[in-house]
Ligand code: SF4
């Protein structure tokens with residue numbers, strides 16, 4: 001059809017305009033050939049200024065002035081072929097409209113739905129003008145269609161702060177001004193009591209703008225300018241209703257405003273944001289008027305529609321699962337479906353969403369869903385990093401992945417979510433989609449597809465789709481067979497697996513009876529600024545991390561949008577802010593260290609893309625010192641054990657050199673017994689020491705320390721007392737659980753364990769202690785023997801300063817190989833350059849000082 005409409009480039013057609021006839025003759029090729037070997041010519045040649053000026057001026061009458069008419073002709077031909085009518089500018093319910101929403105592209109459908117709503121519910125005569133063409137601007141149609149309206153709001157997806165107005169409203173205002181000039185000219189010519197004959201001649205004289213209609217000054221509508229959708233930001237029907245209310249006789253009448261933007265958050269729970277906001281408002285009191293607040297509670301989807309949102313993790317195929325669900329709902333239940341992933345491409349290991357609306361009637365709106373009926377959480381930890389109840393309708397349904405039930409499942413939710421679910425009467429259901437997929441999948445490759453199908457079945461059940469559509473379970477089964485292509489002989493086994501997974505999801509989804517359950521969920525953590533961002537001596541400026549934390553990070557961490565303020569306006573991000581992301585809320589598994597298997601090969605800390613598993617070598621004394629620094633506070637002064645540290649370290653080293661190594665804690669315990677024996681304390685002293693030692697032992701019980709050949713055995717063999725312990729500690733926040741370190745550890749010293757609250761506590765305790773370890777001493781880095789060394793780059797990375805030259809915590813895909821490469825380059829540059837820069841700075845300081853003295 002498109003081929004028929006557009007024709008073949010080589011077709012000979014009637015040359016459409018006189019100017020073109022002058023160049024090409026009466027007939028021309030549909031796409032003119034500018035390169036002809038028989039009649040060679042050059043195009044795009046450099047012109048001198050005289051011919052350039054002539055050429056530019058000639059373009060208007062001979063080419064550009066024809067475009068509007070040719071476009072109308074093309075639209076008419078397209079309508080004849082398809083029955084679809086397009087125009088350079090087209091109205092929707094404009095015949096009697098007092099107020100008009102003007103837009104282009106996807107906002108037009110939303111505006112039409114809002115116009116219908118306002119006519120039906122508020123008796124307001126609202127219409128929509130769709131500007132299909134921007135160039136040539138359809139001034140004739142715009143003037144004709146907008147003449148006599150009370151108010152016109154022009155919606156534009158752009159901002160031009162230094163211009164008088166945005167581009168489209170400028171064109172509209174110019175079109176209306178020209179039409180009004182036409183009107184004035186006509187009035188002037190017909191007025192003044194001149195002779196009748198003279199008057200008739202004047203009426204026939206061309207108007208100043210002959211292509212435009214003539215319009216009286218009283219027919220020029222009031223114009224309003226609404227900026228929306230910058231960077232794809234959502235526009236809700238409530239925003240459009242606010243734009244219309246603004247034009248009403250009792251409306252605010254603001255001429256320029258933003259839609260869907262927040263300059264002021266009146267309900268912020270963050271005291272620092274509130275204080276800053278008040279100070280900004282004192283200087284810029286007009287901020288409150290810059291954006292229109294959306295009218296709340298506008299739901300334009302039909303009552304029988306179902307809004308659905310899927311929360312998943314990138315890499316779990318949420319988008320294909322969402323598409324499959326949408327396609328099945330359309331085919332099996334004859335529903336209209338509008339579906340869209342939150343991102344065009346899922347980032348592996350990062351939270352992702354997919355939304356869809358299903359309805360018996362055609363769907364119009366393109367806005368984000370704000371009245372979600374069903375949330376499917378394939379990600380069981382969704383409450384750790386998102387609020388799946390946000391934008392959900394009261395009385396909606398949550399279907400969450402879990403193999404738990406009853407009390408155990410309920411108490412898996414944070415307490416705040418439990419309260420919200422009770423308060424808002426949310427029905428909570430669970431299904432073990434992952435378990436079903438594991439059981440039904442013939443190969444690992446099928447797992448996520450079957451998981452999606454299990455949730456599809458759970459959705460059909462939870463949404464009572466069968467009941468709504470008068471369908472039986474058996475009919476669903478048969479429908480799925482046809483839908484999934486069950487009559488194909490080639491992959492019938494796979495299709496049986498798919499149907500089975502879907503029906504199991506349908507059958508196995510269970511609802512929680514909240515009235516029988518007690519609320520004992522987890523309490524929420526208060527987000528604190530990460531230490532890498534908390535610079536005590538930071539000065540004001542765009543690089544101030546503390547200010548960025550307050551203004552941006554704390555907002556995100558508490559589920560709030562950032563505000564349009566002086567900082568967002570200059571879009572700068574201080575260094576190290578990636579450390580605000582907490583991957584513990586996203587990852588499903590995390591590596592655990594098996595100390596007796598580690599050989600110190602270095603592969604894990606070199607290959608981790610997120611610099612989340614630093615290797616550090618410390619002497620036993622340093623480990624014990626770091627432990628005491630971690631434990632000792634003014635409330636908990638460890639006075640006795642401090643005096644024993646050197647003894648403990650010496651005894652430990654002796655034991656380490658002699659015996660088998662499993663982990664450091666039992667060795668330390670044995671060392672303590674030996675020290676105690678030698679010291680001969682009385683009972684009271686022994687009790688005091690035991691109590692303090694127990695704290696040290698507890699802190700080190702799970703701390704990852706290994707006795708390895710490169711860092712302990714070899715140095716000890718060369719010089720007594722010079723061996724160190726290798727610590728392989730996981731950063732509890734930045735590790736994405738990508739599995740790379742586990743995969744590269746040939747010695748089995750890293751294993752994956754599920755991410756649980758207990759595991760997280762253990763990781764956090766270890767990390768706290770790790771932060772008190774000093775930098776790896778140079779002697780562990782300058783390994784001279786090639787056989788015994790672990791290599792230059794791995795050795796350099798043993799210095800925390802080098803290793804942390806790139807922080808993790810960003811939202812790149814988990815296991816991202818490019819990040820490993822960048823990390824290694826940055827660390828190498830830091831290792832080699834930082835000492836030179838330091839020396840150079842000292843030299844310069846000395847020179848300055850010397851000059852000052854002269
Ligand atoms: S699981 Fe991935 S991110 Fe975590 S420490 Fe291992 S390699 Fe690094």
Ligand code: SF4
Pocket residue numbers: 597598599600601602603604605728744745746747748749750
């Ligand atoms: S944990 Fe594994 S990969 Fe890492 S240093 Fe030890 S043996 Fe090597």
